[in-house]
Amino acid sequence: MKNTVLTFRKAKGREKLVMLTAYDYSTARIMDQTGVNALLVGDSLSSVMLGYENSLAVTLEDMLRHCAAVARAAKSALVVCDMPFMSYHINVEEAVRNGMRLLAEGMAQAVKLEGGVDFYPVTRALTRASVPVMGHLGLTPQSVHVLGGYKVQGKSLVQAQKILDDARAQEDAGAFALVLECVPAPLAVRITRELTIPVIGIGAGPGCDGQVLVWQDMLGITENPAKFVKIFSQVGQAMLTAFTAYADEVRHGVFPSPEYGYSAPDDEAFEKLR
Numbered sequence: 001m002k003n004t005v006l007t008f009r010k011a012k013g014r015e016k017l018v019m020l021t022a023y024d025y026s027t028a029r030i031m032d033q034t035g036v037n038a039l040l041v042g043d044s045l046s047s048v049m050l051g052y053e054n055s056l057a058v059t060l061e062d063m064l065r066h067c068a069a070v071a072r073a074a075k076s077a078l079v080v081c082d083m084p085f086m087s088y089h090i091n092v093e094e095a096v097r098n099g100m101r102l103l104a105e106g107m108a109q110a111v112k113l114e115g116g117v118d119f120y121p122v123t124r125a126l127t128r129a130s131v132p133v134m135g136h137l138g139l140t141p142q143s144v145h146v147l148g149g150y151k152v153q154g155k156s157l158v159q160a161q162k163i164l165d166d167a168r169a170q171e172d173a174g175a176f177a178l179v180l181e182c183v184p185a186p187l188a189v190r191i192t193r194e195l196t197i198p199v200i201g202i203g204a205g206p207g208c209d210g211q212v213l214v215w216q217d218m219l220g221i222t223e224n225p226a227k228f229v230k231i232f233s234q235v236g237q238a239m240l241t242a243f244t245a246y247a248d249e250v251r252h253g254v255f256p257s258p259e260y261g262y263s264a265p266d267d268e269a270f271e272k273l274r
């Protein structure tokens with residue numbers, strides 16, 4: 001059964017929602033088989049897939065291409081695509097056009113954007129234009145230069161009140177879910193309790209309605225992952241071992257051995273070629 005925004009609404013207070021980032025067809029196909037509720041084509045694409053320093057460099061065209069690849073693999077998961085930096089900041093009209101492109105060309109079923117009260121009109125306009133919106137508050141990586149780095153947000157009462165007000169604004173504007181990144185666990189509990197939409201945490205403790213992780217982080221591929229990352233399997237190490245073994249076998253003429261090759265009815269005949 002395909003997960004939809006209704007699956008998310010119904011899950012609130014009943015069952016935990018599971019989301020993973022995905023950026024390509026092959027990985028998304030494996031993730032989809034596990035029954036995760038959503039695949040997020042995050043703008044973390046910029047750093048984890050394309051090697052940029054932060055998430056500001058990724059373009060709408062990049063997101064469209066990767067989102068369509070993930071959507072082709074997602075038989076059951078809801079596909080949510082990040083609206084990249086600059087795609088919803090200039091004006092509401094541009095934001096709506098870009099959001100609609102992510103659904104029409106990128107084949108996403110929802111978009112995610114960072115921001116609270118200030119982005120109320122954008123979320124409202126997108127929702128009215130039939131583009132479901134997932135909000136994103138707390139540590140918002142597109143604002144890295146304003147925040148002064150990747151730091152835990154909402155530690156002071158003033159900051160925490162602002163995040164709660166922003167969360168209320170996004171819910172009011174029509175967001176169907178909210179990502180809360182890198183905030184103290186008790187603040188996440190407070191926000192999750194108040195909102196009627198599901199809150200998906202990342203570095204926000206166990207009290208949220210669901211969790212999301214970047215897959216390169218949880219498989220031990222990312223260098224120096226954040227404190228909140230649990231490594232579920234050392235896939236990075238397994239890849240290193242396999243690539244090293246392959247290089248070694250090629251260099252020593254061990255691979256490919258005969259069973260990995262092809263022959264013809266008369267192999268000797270090729271010697272007669274002039």
Ligand code: KIV
Nearest residue numbers: 021042043044179212
């Ligand atoms: O881009 C991303 O990967 C994200 C997650 C960290 C939620 O926004």
